[in-house]
Amino acid sequence: MTMPDILLIDDNKDRAQQVEVVLQFLECRCSWQESKSVATAWEDDVDFDAIFVGATTDKLASLLKSIHDKVNDVPIALLVDKTAPPLSSATKIIS
Numbered sequence: 001m002t003m004p005d006i007l008l009i010d011d012n013k014d015r016a017q018q019v020e021v022v023l024q025f026l027e028c029r030c031s032w033q034e035s036k037s038v039a040t041a042w043e044d045d046v047d048f049d050a051i052f053v054g055a056t057t058d059k060l061a062s063l064l065k066s067i068h069d070k071v072n073d074v075p076i077a078l079l080v081d082k083t084a085p086p087l088s089s090a091t092k093i094i095s
Helices: 013-025 039-041 059-069
Strands: 005-009 029-033 048-053 076-079
Touching: 005 013, 005 059, 013 029, 029 039, 048 059, 059 076
Parallel strands: 005 029, 005 048, 048 076
Antiparallel strands: none
16 A cells, blocks of 8 residues: 655644644655645646645635646645634635
């Protein structure tokens, strides 16, 4: 069985490191990118099994849309902090 490849997009370095540790414990390969440099993730010849996106990134809706345009068949998980304000739905933007 191959290890899942996870793309982690987050501008919050502390949270990204914490999530990366958990994913590695679960025997996942993790590639971390900040939102401004996420385009380089598509340059590698890697088929990601899932994408985790930090909710504090600027222009979250446009980032989610660009991810969906590149890989619309990969699950996307949104990472939020417990103390963060509620997010509005991005479903209308992606559809």
